[in-house]
Amino acid sequence: MTGLVWDVNKLRIATDAAGIALWSWNVDTDQLELDERGYTLWGIPNTGTITFEALSACIHPEDLDRVRAAFAATRDMLGAYETDFRILCDNEVRWISARGRGDDEGIVERVMYGVFIDVTERKKAEEAREMLAGEMNHRVKNIFAITSALAMISARSATTKEEMVQDLHQRIFALSNAHDMIRPDASQQNRAAPLGHLLDTLLNPYASKHSETERVRISTPRLLVGEKAATALALVVHELATNSIKYGALSTANGALDIKCCASAGAVELIWSESGGPLTHKPSGPSGFGTKLLMSSLRDQLGGAISASWPPTGAVITLTMSEARLGG
Incomplete structure (x- = not known):
């Protein structure tokens, strides 16, 4: 031409x-x-x-x-x-x-x-990549914190080196089972899981294995959790458990965690109550990445919100979620 x-x-x-x-x-x-x-x-x-x-x-x-x-x-x-x-x-x-x-x-x-x-779409993609990178970095740090805490829990309850190794192995294996439950491999068919079973699987590594005292108590109605919701809920539960391991009831030998759940009018309310740990107080300063990630997961994926109170006996965290979103 x-x-x-x-x-x-x-x-x-x-x-x-x-x-x-x-x-x-x-x-x-x-x-x-x-x-x-x-x-x-x-x-x-x-x-x-x-x-x-x-x-x-x-x-x-x-x-x-x-x-x-x-x-x-x-x-x-x-x-x-x-x-x-x-x-x-x-x-x-x-x-x-x-x-x-x-x-x-x-x-x-x-x-x-x-x-x-x-350039709105490009900026949204950049923000999503930054959020994902921040989330991955946060999760890696949480893994180190959880692994260290599980070693301390095992050391408190074991009487011999061999018993500690076995106990720690069981707890880490339980974490792996929880991961497989919410992230099945490509050969597995995705299916909904009962809420109580999911919470029990996620929190089993922190439960007492050598004491008659029940360290983690869970009471929920029969509710099914879909694959997408399970991933978001697992992120929230792991974040709460990590905070408890660092600062709350799960950081001490006598600490306990009580989880109760109820459903009404299309909404699910889950109350996470800690006791037996160190004296608690309301956190000061700006929210960390973990808190922002937790709130984002609840809001965007579960259609819910979070509130907290800080009595001296232990933190009380209330999660509200859409029952429809939870089953999706």
Whole structure:
């Protein structure tokens, strides 16, 4: 093909295909002009022209100062620049990438040119990867904490080295069984599990094996837990158990855990009560990653929430979940 001419219509077809919005900025008057896609992207009416200051009202408050500073610095930058930021559009958070060239390169009669690109999906994917990496790191740390705690539990109850080895082996094997229960291999058929059985399997490693005192007590109605819900619930239970091992009832030889559950009007309430451990108090400071992960699992996958009280005798954690989500 020869003589290809990139006229306005052909350029518009190309930018539409790429999802690119065009902007121009008069550096003297602060006037911005957007193409139709630009106004749609920002979720504002097409007024023909708008000031950068007025457009800034759409920028997420946490990004506003950074974006203003970035745009002010673009004229002194060499080469291409790219600034990613969030905007609020009809109560929806959208990510925009502003791109252009600095050092007044390409400026025409005091007007600079550039593009806006919607990068929301890319940012969501990046956030999901960061969340997954954080979750994996958190789980690895939990594994070390749990393994160390199980060794201490076994040492407290065993009288010989051989007995301790056997006891620790049984507890770690129980953890493995719990993992297989919620994450069956590809050859196994997925099926729902009774809630009581799932909780018993998950908490069996922490139960007393050499004492007449029942360390973990579980009382639940007959409720079935689906595969997806089982994974989320297991994450929540492991997080609570890890915290108890570090700071609560399961950190002491005489500590006990009592779990009661009831279901009514499509909602399931599970109460996790600790006793016999060290004196408790409400945690201070910002929530850690584990707490955020726990709350996210309950909210997003189980349609529920968590609340806690901190009497001196031991933590009381109340989980609420959707019965429909639990069976899914």
